[in-house]
Structures are given as structure tokens and as C-alpha cells.
Amino acid sequence: MVFSVGSRPAEAAFGGKTVNPHGSRTWTIVCAGGAGHRFGADRAKQYVELGGRRLIDHAVANALTASDGVVVCVPADDVDGLAASFADPRVQVIAGGVLRSDSVRCALAAVPDDVDVIVVHDAARPLAPPALFGAVIAAAVNGADAAVPGLVVPDTVKRVKQDVVIETLDRTELVLVQTPQAFRAEVLRAAHVGGPDATDDAALVERAGGTVVVVAGSPAANKVTTPEDLAAMQRWLV
Numbered sequence: 001m002v003f004s005v006g007s008r009p010a011e012a013a014f015g016g017k018t019v020n021p022h023g024s025r026t027w028t029i030v031c032a033g034g035a036g037h038r039f040g041a042d043r044a045k046q047y048v049e050l051g052g053r054r055l056i057d058h059a060v061a062n063a064l065t066a067s068d069g070v071v072v073c074v075p076a077d078d079v080d081g082l083a084a085s086f087a088d089p090r091v092q093v094i095a096g097g098v099l100r101s102d103s104v105r106c107a108l109a110a111v112p113d114d115v116d117v118i119v120v121h122d123a124a125r126p127l128a129p130p131a132l133f134g135a136v137i138a139a140a141v142n143g144a145d146a147a148v149p150g151l152v153v154p155d156t157v158k159r160v161k162q163d164v165v166i167e168t169l170d171r172t173e174l175v176l177v178q179t180p181q182a183f184r185a186e187v188l189r190a191a192h193v194g195g196p197d198a199t200d201d202a203a204l205v206e207r208a209g210g211t212v213v214v215v216a217g218s219p220a221a222n223k224v225t226t227p228e229d230l231a232a233m234q235r236w237l238v
Helices: 055-064 076-083 100-108 130-141 185-191 201-207 227-236
Strands: 026-031 069-074 091-095 117-122 146-152 157-161 164-169 175-177 181-184 212-216
Touching: 026 055, 026 100, 055 069, 055 117, 055 130, 069 076, 069 100, 076 091, 091 100, 100 201, 117 130, 117 185, 130 146, 130 181, 130 212, 146 201, 181 185, 181 201, 185 201, 201 212
Parallel strands: 026 069, 026 117, 069 091, 146 212
Antiparallel strands: 117 181, 146 175, 146 181, 157 164
16 A cells, blocks of 8 residues: 555645545445444434534535435435425435445445446545545546545554454554545555455445555544544534
């Protein structure tokens, strides 16, 4: 894997502006099929509000700044109600699968064949800034098979087995990976052939021997897993 991690958030590198500077045909898949049990709310966390809007609304709005179309994967029972809540005709809402990778494959079937770049994003990262979409898309347009945002690991990291430290890892070779993740469309489609599973799509491209580059991530793109994470997101509301 090729690393090109910078020290600044992507929005700083792009001057706080949106976008897809290369004019490639780009679609984004927003994964929002999880039940969010760890969040502990009375509804799935993608429907919890942040600043008066649902997490999924923030995620889709930011994706639209850099996309020709957005496919949103949600539980089957939520499709009709959620579809009615999006007025933008570029947004399609479909039923996802059992696993995250299954949902991405469902969405790939809805993405047009002539798309150049496909971005995969998690609704649980609602405030990933438009410039971060622009950064990963630009990397894919410039030749990478895939591009992911990454944050520098600030703490010492140890590998542990049964409460015993096995080794201390070199954190200069580690990054905390976020979404949105951008892919050359044909590479992502090929990586999903055969129905493999992984915690993110970049891992599937890695397994297939593709080149995955890392661009500077953003704290605003951190994942909402707990109510404390949601409270922390307040600082990034514009």
C-alpha cells in the first residue's frame, strides 16, 4: 500500500472548498444499513439528529457536493419512508444486505455502468467535509486504484493476546482510516466479485493486489458510535 499522509486536514489542503476538480463522472454509495445497537437510542443511529438534521441527511448532503448521483443503502423496511424524505432526484434509496459488503454490492447494481469513480461512505460519519470527498476522488482520478482518508495514530499501539502484550507496533506505519473512500469504478466492481466481506472496501482492493493511497483525513470525519461521539460532533457543525 502507498502512503501519502499529510499533517493537515483535507479541507485545509483544498482551501475549505468542495470538490471534484477533475470533472470525472462520480457516484457515491452511502451505507446506512446498520441497527446501531451500540449507540443505544430508540432508533437506528443514522436517523438520530445532529444540529436539527439526521446523520444520514448530513452524509448525503456532503456526498452530493462531489457526486453525480448517490445511492443510499438502508434496511428494507425503511426504503419507502426514507426515499420520500429526499427531494433531490440524484438520490436513490435501496434496501441493503445483511453485511456491509452485501449492501455495497446491492448499491453497485444501481450505479450506472459508465461511471468513472465510485465513492463509498458511511452515514455514521455525517460531517465528513466536501473537500475530503474531493481529495479521495482526485487521487482515484490521478491513477490510484483506491484512496482512503487517514489520521495519524497519536498513541502507542500494542498487539495483545489474552491480556499479554505480544509486541509494540511502529505507529509511524499506521493510520486510522475513515470514509469517504474513492475507487476506480472497474476496480471496486472487480473486488466485489465472488461476494467477499471486509470491514471496508479498500481491504477488498488490497486483497486483489490493487494500490490504495492514503490522503490526509479530517477529525470531522470521525465515526459516531456512541452518544459521546455524537456530542463531540457538535464542534464541527458549520
